[in-house]
Amino acid sequence: MTEKDFIPKTYSNTIESGSFTWSSPSNIALVKYWGKREYQIPENPSISFTLDNCKTTTTLSFLKKDANEAFSFDVFLDDEKKDDFKPKIETFFKRVELYLPFLKDYHFKIETSNTFPHSSGIASSASGMSALALCLMSVEKELINSDVTLKTTEEILNQEYFIKKASFLARLGSGSACRSLEGDLVVWGKHDAIKGSSDLYGVKYPFEAHQNFKNYQDTILLVDKGEKQVSSTVGHNLMFGHPFAQERFKQANKNLSDMVSILKDGNLDTFIALVESEALTLHAMMMTSMPYFILMKPNTLEIINKIWAFRNETGSKICFTLDAGANVHVLYPEYETSQVLEFIQNELVAYCQNGQYICDVIGLGANKL
Numbered sequence: 002m003t004e005k006d007f008i009p010k011t012y013s014n015t016i017e018s019g020s021f022t023w024s025s026p027s028n029i030a031l032v033k034y035w036g037k038r039e040y041q042i043p044e045n046p047s048i049s050f051t052l053d054n055c056k057t058t059t060t061l062s063f064l065k066k067d068a069n070e071a072f073s074f075d076v077f078l079d080d081e082k083k084d085d086f087k088p089k090i091e092t093f094f095k096r097v098e099l100y101l102p103f104l105k106d107y108h109f110k111i112e113t114s115n116t117f118p119h120s121s122g123i124a125s126s127a128s129g130m131s132a133l134a135l136c137l138m139s140v141e142k143e144l145i146n147s148d149v150t151l152k153t154t155e156e157i158l159n160q161e162y163f164i165k166k167a168s169f170l171a172r173l174g175s176g177s178a179c180r181s182l183e184g185d186l187v188v189w190g191k192h193d194a195i196k197g198s199s200d201l202y203g204v205k206y207p208f209e210a211h212q213n214f215k216n217y218q219d220t221i222l223l224v225d226k227g228e229k230q231v232s233s234t235v236g237h238n239l240m241f242g243h244p245f246a247q248e249r250f251k252q253a254n255k256n257l258s259d260m261v262s263i264l265k266d267g268n269l270d271t272f273i274a275l276v277e278s279e280a281l282t283l284h285a286m287m288m289t290s291m292p293y294f295i296l297m298k299p300n301t302l303e304i305i306n307k308i309w310a311f312r313n314e315t316g317s318k319i320c321f322t323l324d325a326g327a328n329v330h331v332l333y334p335e336y337e338t339s340q341v342l343e344f345i346q347n348e349l350v351a352y353c354q355n356g357q358y359i360c361d362v363i364g365l366g367a368n369k370l
């Protein structure tokens with residue numbers, strides 16, 4: 002599919018007002034997206050596990066207004082008006098207007114809440130933008146005259162289109178958000194080994210994955226809950242002209258090929274090596290861009306060293322990954338849950354801000370999308 006396929010033909014219904022609610026999860030990348038071209042096109046493909054507990058729920062209410070040149074909307078987080086969220090949503094509306102031509106016909110009220118603390122460093126933009134994209138798709142669906150006589154195959158095609166376009170729209174809000182629409186494992190970005198993969202939207206990982214990854218665990222250690230000093234968008238832009246950029250993009254392609262084999266064979270040692278290397282490479286890109294920056298904190302490193310020591314001592318299959326922030330995602334197989342949680346309690350909680358961490362489930366079968 003191309004961008005053109007997401008431009009709707011004329012809408013046959015008119016609606017005065019309404020409201021839709023959607024919940025959408027966050028995701029954690031195993032092979033990272035870092036670097037993008039114009040129109041939110043990723044420089045390399047990425048793959049993520051979908052989180053099960055960390056979600057955003059958004060209600061979008063809409064009321065017909067005189068269509069004029071301005072977007073009109075208000076945003077609320079936990080019932081509190083959030084004008085500082087507006088510029089990001091305004092940018093999103095501008096980017097998607099061509100694909101959702103009704104946007105200026107309505108005043109929107111966007112009410113959102115997260116199951117995790119905002120600005121905890123957990124990618125609320127992924128769950129937030131995907132939830133909003135789903136709400137907007139529901140509005141579009143109402144505007145397209147729904148034909149009740151649709152045959153089953155056509156309904157399925159419509160459903161597929163709904164999710165695909167939601168992912169396409171979410172990408173235009175925040176790149177990683179397009180991986181939060183459907184599936185336990187999601188690939189975004191064109192890759193030869195992944196049939197159907199696209200730079201325009203995320204697709205469900207098309208192959209069987211090994212049972213070792215069933216209900217894989219992700220405990221997110223909240224090391225630093227403050228606002229990041231450097232936003233992801235700024236970080237991505239610093240990959241332009243970055244001395245190691247081209248090698249990094251090649252490496253991510255190869256890592257995704259390798260990840261396909263790892264997911265098939267269930268080899269947790271190679272999984273660990275690839276996932277940790279990806280996390281550190283992401284941060285190495287930040288540290289070697291110009292201007293350079295560091296998002297890890299001393300406690301991030303303390304935790305990483307403790308994880309390595311614990312793995313050496315016990316033979317555990319625990320590993321870590323990082324987002325664009327200081328928090329640490331501790332990943333481990335389901336059968337190690339009690340042993341690892343004890344280790345976290347005894348040795349890692351001390352490095353978390355206010356001792357806070359969030360237990361989540363990723364991996365196969367975890368997500369009920």
Ligand code: DP6
Binds near residue numbers: 176233
């Ligand atoms: C480090 O999706 O937040 O989490 O597209 O500018 O909104 P924008 O960036 P964003 O980038 C996050 C990148 C990452 C790695 C990943 O999720 O793949």
